Amino acid sequence: MDHVVEIKNLVVDYHHHRALDGLSLKVRKGEIFGFIGPNGAGKTTTIKALLGLISPTQGEVLLHGLPPSRPEARAKIGFLPEEALYYRFLSPVEILSFYGEIFGMPKKVLKGRIQNLLSLVGLSDVGNRPIHTFSKGMVQKVSLAQALIHEPETLILDEPTSGLDPLARMNLRKILTDLKKEGRTIFFSSHELSEVELICDSIAIIKEGRLVKAGLIHEVLGAHKDLHLERFFLETIRGEGGKS
Amino acid sequence: MNAVLAIAKLVIKEIFRKKDFYVALILTGVILCYAASLKFYNVSNVVRYLMEIGLMLIFLFSVILTAALAARQYPSEIQNRTIQVLLAKPVSRAQFVAGKFLGAFFAGAMCFVIFYILFMAVTKTKAEAFSFVLAFQTFYLFLLNLLVLSAMACGFSYYLTTSANVSITLVLYLLISTYGPGLKEASGKLFWINRYLGEACYYVLPHFEFFDLRQRFIHHWSPLSANLVIFLTLYALTYASFFLWLGWLKFRKQIL
Numbered sequence: 289m290d291h292v293v294e295i296k297n298l299v300v301d302y303h304h305h306r307a308l309d310g311l312s313l314k315v316r317k318g319e320i321f322g323f324i325g326p327n328g329a330g331k332t333t334t335i336k337a338l339l340g341l342i343s344p345t346q347g348e349v350l351l352h353g354l355p356p357s358r359p360e361a362r363a364k365i366g367f368l369p370e371e372a373l374y375y376r377f378l379s380p381v382e383i384l385s386f387y388g389e390i391f392g393m394p395k396k397v398l399k400g401r402i403q404n405l406l407s408l409v410g411l412s413d414v415g416n417r418p419i420h421t422f423s424k425g426m427v428q429k430v431s432l433a434q435a436l437i438h439e440p441e442t443l444i445l446d447e448p449t450s451g452l453d454p455l456a457r458m459n460l461r462k463i464l465t466d467l468k469k470e471g472r473t474i475f476f477s478s479h480e481l482s483e484v485e486l487i488c489d490s491i492a493i494i495k496e497g498r499l500v501k502a503g504l505i506h507e508v509l510g511a512h513k514d515l516h517l518e519r520f521f522l523e524t525i526r527g528e529g530g531k532s
Numbered sequence: 533m534n535a536v537l538a539i540a541k542l543v544i545k546e547i548f549r550k551k552d553f554y555v556a557l558i559l560t561g562v563i564l565c566y567a568a569s570l571k572f573y574n575v576s577n578v579v580r581y582l583m584e585i586g587l588m589l590i591f592l593f594s595v596i597l598t599a600a601l602a603a604r605q606y607p608s609e610i611q612n613r614t615i616q617v618l619l620a621k622p623v624s625r626a627q628f629v630a631g632k633f634l635g636a637f638f639a640g641a642m643c644f645v646i647f648y649i650l651f652m653a654v655t656k657t658k659a660e661a662f663s664f665v666l667a668f669q670t671f672y673l674f675l676l677n678l679l680v681l682s683a684m685a686c687g688f689s690y691y692l693t694t695s696a697n698v699s700i701t702l703v704l705y706l707l708i709s710t711y712g713p714g715l716k717e718a719s720g721k722l723f724w725i726n727r728y729l730g731e732a733c734y735y736v737l738p739h740f741e742f743f744d745l746r747q748r749f750i751h752h753w754s755p756l757s758a759n760l761v762i763f764l765t766l767y768a769l770t771y772a773s774f775f776l777w778l779g780w781l782k783f784r785k786q787i788l
Contacts, residue, residue: 302787339620341788359622367620373612375542377549389538390621434617444620 292317292442292473293338298347300333300497307333309497310347315475315490320468322488322505323477326525330497331477332370335446338475339367352441363391366435370447373427376420380411380430383419384437391438405433408463410456424451432460436467443467445476449483461487485517495525535623536631543635544642547601553643556593560647563589564654583655584750590647591674591746595705598640598678602685603697605632606783615788629686629780633772637682641675665755670745672761676768677743680775681705684738687775690782709740738771 293315300308308330315321325331336342337349340356354361374383381402388398406412409429414422419430428451435443443464449457457480464474464487478484484491485505492502501508501524509520547553564586609615619628648671655662685701692700711718712734719730742764747753756764 336616336788339616341616341619343785359624362620363622365620367617369613369616372614372617374614374617375546375612377546378542382545386538386542387617387621389541390535390618390623392534431617 290316292352293321293475294348294350294353295334295338296348296350298334298337298349299345300330300337300342301345302333307497308337308344311494311497311499313492313499313502315473317473318468318471319489320464320474320487321476322484322491323475323494324479324481324484324491324521325477325494325500328496329494331494332446333497334494335367335444335477338444339365363438364441366438366440366443368431368435368443368445368448370450372431374419374430374434377418379416379418380406380433381415383430384433387434387437393438401437401439402433405436408436409433410459425453425456428452429456432463440472442473442475445474447478448476449478449480457483481516481518481521491517493521493524500524535621535627536634539618539623539628539631540635540638543601543605543632544639546635547597547639547643552597552600556597556643557646557650560586560589560593561650564651568654568658580750583651584746586651586654587670587746587750590644590651591677591744594640594644594647594674594678595681596702597643598636598682599685599701599705600698601639602633602636602682603689603692603701604694605636605686606689606779607694607697610788619788625784626780629776629783633683633686633776636686637679640678640682644674644678662749663752663755666745666749666752669755669761670749673743673745673756673764676764677740680738680740680743680768680771683772683775687777687779690779690786704737705740708737709744712737712739712741738767742767 291314293313295311295313298308298311299306311330311334313334323331323334333342337344338351338356340349340362349356351361352364356362375386378386384402384405385398388401393401402415403412406415409432411426411429411433414426419427422430428448432448435445448460448464452460461483464476468474468487488505490502490504491508493500493508505517509517567583567586606615609618615628619625623631652667681701684704685697688697688701715730715734719727719734721727722730745756748755
């Protein structure tokens with residue numbers, strides 16, 4: 289299977305508001321795919337549709353060839369939300385154990401995996417501290433660790449750099465590129481266009497629920513190679529705004 | 533099944549990490565010890581009366597803890613946005629509903645077991661004679677009571693906020709427990725529409741008072757027949773299933 293994520297003509301209506309309007313996308317296996325757009329463009333709605341958290345009004349979503357409503361499809365993905373507070377009465381070790389138990393991971397394997405993940409995200413020293421004492425950035429690191437607990441084939445990340453300091457961002461970048469080297473696919477939405485430019489193979493730009501541009505990053509930039517993604521993004525969005 | 537058990541374990545962990553249970557336990561312990569100390573002065577009727585109060589407190593604390601725990605599960609998952617993380621894993625919505633319910637029920641049951649052990653220990657040390665069959669029936673039927681109550685609070689949690697749910701669940705529970713037996717008789721004296729409403733409530737709402745054997749236990753009456761216990765078990769399971777189905781009906785298509 290070449291594509292791990294396939295979105296075909298996706299339409300999502302919230303009451304009287306159309307959040308996504310005929311969105312079509314494909315994400316190839318093993319690539320880092322950046323999903324960008326201004327606030328309210330429909331990025332989070334797309335991610336929710338990918339995870340089966342909302343039912344599309346029209347169109348089709350496939351994860352590893354299966355609809356996201358099927359648990360087998362979701363078993364292959366790891367999801368990092370833009371912001372989650374997690375269970376405040378638990379420590380990172382307990383949170384990771386809980387998510388690991390959902391996948392039926394044996395206790396011994398899970399214990400080792402938790403130690404590795406805490407070390408990967410830099411929380412080894414505070415693994416047993418209650419999460420309510422953590423800063424936003426530390427919670428985001430726990431969030432990344434839970435997304436990786438079952439070694440998913442595909443990662444779906446919603447604003448993964450949110451709340452992270454520059455050092456942690458650099459660490460995250462390294463983690464993502466290492467995961468890519470292991471053959472995993474990463475789909476992430478971000479406002480940090482410099483991050484997207486640094487690590488993504490492909491990008492998609494959406495605005496008002498519609499796809500504006502998509503493809504390999506060097507193809508999308510095309511004749512504008514001298515431009516930074518941020519400037520290209522602004523010109524594209526403003527241009528689209530002018531057309532509409 | 534992994535998912536249901538993991539979610540249930542998380543809910544059980546929650547009740548023992550919060551202060552509510554320990555406050556209730558200390559209060560129960562103090563009241564029971566006070567009741568036990570009165571026996572020292574050979575006032576056995578007062579002891580029986582205070583034991584009745586002790587048992588009532590155990591029931592009440594277990595009901596409040598269970599209802600509050602069950603009612604806050606879904607709203608807090610939404611508020612903390614953990615539900616998106618959870619349902620992004622191979623967890624179906626039915627498993628989520630089942631896991632939260634089982635967790636709330638077993639957490640409430642564990643609290644009740646601890647309170648009940650304390651109560652039985654105090655009763656035993658004061659050499660109060662009691663029937664073990666009735667002691668077991670009182671214990672078992674109250675577990676069925678918690679089963680229906682936790683399913684009701686869980687089911688309502690998909691429709692109501694936590695505070696509204698706790699209030700409605702507890703008010704319904706107390707009203708039915710107190711006035712349930714006389715509701716049909718009282719409805720007969722009402723004007724026609726009120727009479728039908730009263731009778732509808734009598735037949736539709738779960739009769740929590742069926743599960744309350746305190747009077748039998750304290751006053752050493754005869755135990756229930758096995759058939760009646762089986763009937764009450766099926767009665768509780770039917771209502772628990774109904775309330776969970778009600779919750780799932782709203783949650784299955786809920787936009788998250």
